Amino acid sequence: MSDEKTVTAAVIIIGNEILSGRTQDTNLNYIAKYLGTKGVSVKAAWVIPDLHEVVVNTVNQARENFDYVLTTGGIGPTHDDITAECIAKAFDVELVVDDQIASRIRQRPAPEHVMESRLRMARVPKGASLIENSTGGPQGFSMENVHVMAGIPRVMQAMIGNIPFQGGPVVHSCSVTAYMGESEIADELTTLQKDHPAVDIGSYPFSRNNRYGTSLVIRGTDIEELNLVLNSICATITAKEETPEDIERP
Amino acid sequence: MSDEKTVTAAVIIIGNEILSGRTQDTNLNYIAKYLGTKGVSVKAAWVIPDLHEVVVNTVNQARENFDYVLTTGGIGPTHDDITAECIAKAFDVELVVDDQIASRIRQRPAPEHVMESRLRMARVPKGASLIENSTGGPQGFSMENVHVMAGIPRVMQAMIGNIPFQGGPVVHSCSVTAYMGESEIADELTTLQKDHPAVDIGSYPFSRNNRYGTSLVIRGTDIEELNLVLNSICATITAKEETPEDIERP
Numbered sequence: 001m002s003d004e005k006t007v008t009a010a011v012i013i014i015g016n017e018i019l020s021g022r023t024q025d026t027n028l029n030y031i032a033k034y035l036g037t038k039g040v041s042v043k044a045a046w047v048i049p050d051l052h053e054v055v056v057n058t059v060n061q062a063r064e065n066f067d068y069v070l071t072t073g074g075i076g077p078t079h080d081d082i083t084a085e086c087i088a089k090a091f092d093v094e095l096v097v098d099d100q101i102a103s104r105i106r107q108r109p110a111p112e113h114v115m116e117s118r119l120r121m122a123r124v125p126k127g128a129s130l131i132e133n134s135t136g137g138p139q140g141f142s143m144e145n146v147h148v149m150a151g152i153p154r155v156m157q158a159m160i161g162n163i164p165f166q167g168g169p170v171v172h173s174c175s176v177t178a179y180m181g182e183s184e185i186a187d188e189l190t191t192l193q194k195d196h197p198a199v200d201i202g203s204y205p206f207s208r209n210n211r212y213g214t215s216l217v218i219r220g221t222d223i224e225e226l227n228l229v230l231n232s233i234c235a236t237i238t239a240k241e242e243t244p245e246d247i248e249r250p
Numbered sequence: 251m252s253d254e255k256t257v258t259a260a261v262i263i264i265g266n267e268i269l270s271g272r273t274q275d276t277n278l279n280y281i282a283k284y285l286g287t288k289g290v291s292v293k294a295a296w297v298i299p300d301l302h303e304v305v306v307n308t309v310n311q312a313r314e315n316f317d318y319v320l321t322t323g324g325i326g327p328t329h330d331d332i333t334a335e336c337i338a339k340a341f342d343v344e345l346v347v348d349d350q351i352a353s354r355i356r357q358r359p360a361p362e363h364v365m366e367s368r369l370r371m372a373r374v375p376k377g378a379s380l381i382e383n384s385t386g387g388p389q390g391f392s393m394e395n396v397h398v399m400a401g402i403p404r405v406m407q408a409m410i411g412n413i414p415f416q417g418g419p420v421v422h423s424c425s426v427t428a429y430m431g432e433s434e435i436a437d438e439l440t441t442l443q444k445d446h447p448a449v450d451i452g453s454y455p456f457s458r459n460n461r462y463g464t465s466l467v468i469r470g471t472d473i474e475e476l477n478l479v480l481n482s483i484c485a486t487i488t489a490k491e492e493t494p495e496d497i498e499r500p
Contacts, residue, residue, distance in 0.1 A: 016452055018294045022284030022423070022467060023454070025275075028297065032271030042269045044304075047278065047295035050452075054294075077433035078453040079440040110433070117436030137455075152455060173272070183327035185361070186367030190329040202266055202300075203328040204273070205387075205402060217272060 007168040008068040009035055012043040012058055014083055018047050026163055027072045027156055034160055039167025040068060047085040049194035050074060063090070063146050069163065073151030075138045077117045083148055084141075088125035091143050098125045101139050132162045169221040174230045174250040178237045179213040181205070188236045189216070196229050198222065226250040251369050256419040257283055261295040262308055264323035264333055265401055266337045269295050277322045277406055284410055289417025290318060300324060300369040305336035313340075313342040313396050318415065323401030325388045333398055334391075338375035346376045351389045419471040424480045425500040428487045431455075431465040438486045439466070446479050448472065468500075476500040 011031050017023040026045065032042045042095065043066060048054050055074075062069045074083035088095040102122040110118065124141045124169070131140035131147065137155040141148050147158045176184065180207050193201045199220035206213055218229045227250060234244040259280050267273040275297065282292045293316060298304050305324075312319045324333035338345040352372040360368065373393045374380070379392035381397065387405040391398050392413065399409045428435065432455050443451045449470035456463055468479045477500060484494040 016450060016469075017467065018278070019282055019295065019419075019471065021279050021284075021286060021292075024279045029271050032269055034271075036271060042271075043299060045269065045297035049293060076453070076455055077431075079443050080452055097419045113437045114431075114434050118431075118433040120436070121433075122414070150266045152457065154457060171270075173270070181327075181364075181368075183368040183370075184364050186328040186370070187363045192331070193329050200266065202330055203326070204267055205326055207402065207404060211281075217267065219266075219270065239257055 001236055002147060005168045007040045007068070007166070008043045008066045009040050009068040009070060010062040011042055012055075012062060012069065013047045013048075013151075014055060014072040015044065016049050016080075019049055028149070030153065030157060031070055031072075031160065035084055035165065035167070036038075036171060038165040039170045041171060042163050050080045050082055052082055052086055052089070054085065056090045058143075059087060059090040059146060063144070067145060069146045069165075070160070071146070072156050075121065075140065075148060075150055077120045077138075081120065081138075084125065086140075087128075087143055087146060087148055090146075091125055091127075091142040093126040093143075095123050097122050098124050098128075098130070099128070101117050109227050114132050114169055121159070131159045133159045170248040171219050171221055172223055172226060173217055173248075174226050175215055175217040175248045176230060176234055176237070176244045177213055177246040178242055178244060180237070180240060180242050181210060181212065184214075184215045184240060185214070185233075185236055187231070192232055193228060196220075196225060199225055201229065202234075221250045255418045257290045257314045257318070257416070258293045259290050259318040259320060260312040261292055262305075262319065262321040263297045263401075264300060264314060264321055265297075266299050266330075269299055276403055277389065277401070280403065281320055281322075281409060281410065285318075285415065285417070286421060288415040289420045290415050291421060300330045300332055302332055302336055302339070303334060305333065308338060309340040309396060313394070317395060319396045320410070320413075321396070321398050322406050323400060324398055325390065327370045327388075331370065331388075332365075334373050334375065337378075337391075337396060337398055338391055340396075341375055341377075343376040345373050347372050348378075348380070350376050350380065350388075361455045383409045390448045419473055421469050422473055422476060423467055423469040423498075424469040424476050424498040425465055425496070425498045426480060426484055426487070427463055427496040428460055428492055428494060428496045429461060430487070430490065430492050431462065432438050432464045434490060435466075435483075435486055436465070439483070441480055442479060446470075446475060447474055451479065451483075473500045491493065 128141040140159040204215040376390040390409040
């Protein structure tokens, strides 16, 4: 499905709590769906620990290979919030205090050492532009094609809506469920995929209430072609004397 | 917290459906928790598309840098199931038909072309050992330190229990919640982390029912030290005239 017009993104999820299993990440899923509506395809995601060198290397690898890079996590006021300094290092620029953020933070009075910690959140890489966010949480920012967001889902969601994305054609999808094994239609799917290289046909087996089935998902930018492929798959299922279920048109 | 004794793992989640946002991954979370009980720490995770070159390169990068590599997804009978051939390529060995799997698959009769698709699941890299799995789903296998599992959570979970792991000391964790901003205790946490480099102190802000709070999680192998650090954090919270809540001992 990839072609020159595809606009790509990579997501970097920064946080030991995801890797330890303490927290179930939901940000990748939200970001993938959101970017899909903007014509941007997530092509890779990394989950990495709060380690300086790992963050710097991953960001540098990603920003060279994808149109957009989005990070979540590590922009709060505590010792384990190292994302801003890592982004500065990745771009080889200084970490500077942004006056606008600092004065917003100072508006809420606090004892000196608390204020000092809070002001950590005013540090951004030199040249960064700020991402607006209505929640008043930590400050997100952008450096070239890298967009740095909070890890708290609610705050991340408030931020991503304020990042301008220039996407390509929006990828649509459609699907149908067959209560049959994948292998029973594998052959036909292979042929169909070969005949329609511009769409991406995915086959996802599942078991639900002790019933095995296969979800067939077709993704592509041309709605007419999606309908054509979907109809072919439904016809294949019917020819096998099963019923196409849960049909979702593009 | 890393030291020479830490046994590490990387998880590779293979599947366009996760990157498109269609499916919310839960396998990473399960694997991270499970490996934790075996004394193996997940240190990185990748989510990658069903693309031959990407799978091969990611597997090769991971198997050199981590003690264990676990993959999920892409071992079914359809055209988008390319994991087995990618693992063979990564190890530069042939993809061969395993007689044991093939004869199991042939036990259930099917039309010729269905059988042909199903037999795709009998192909494993030469030299692979098989991972037993009570669900009768697709066949998982191991090549050296790389363990290849199904994407369906129920099947993956049946497989991982049959992989032998030689872990290091088990990492325990404990936690406490403070209904206060992270910045109010950031200073004390920084000092505490410096004084106890063998543990990993994480600070995770959250909002729940419109109440902001911070979860403090301490992870490490020495239960006595964990209790010590937990007590210090509770004392800090109390000194700030707040109440430590939801205390979980190691």
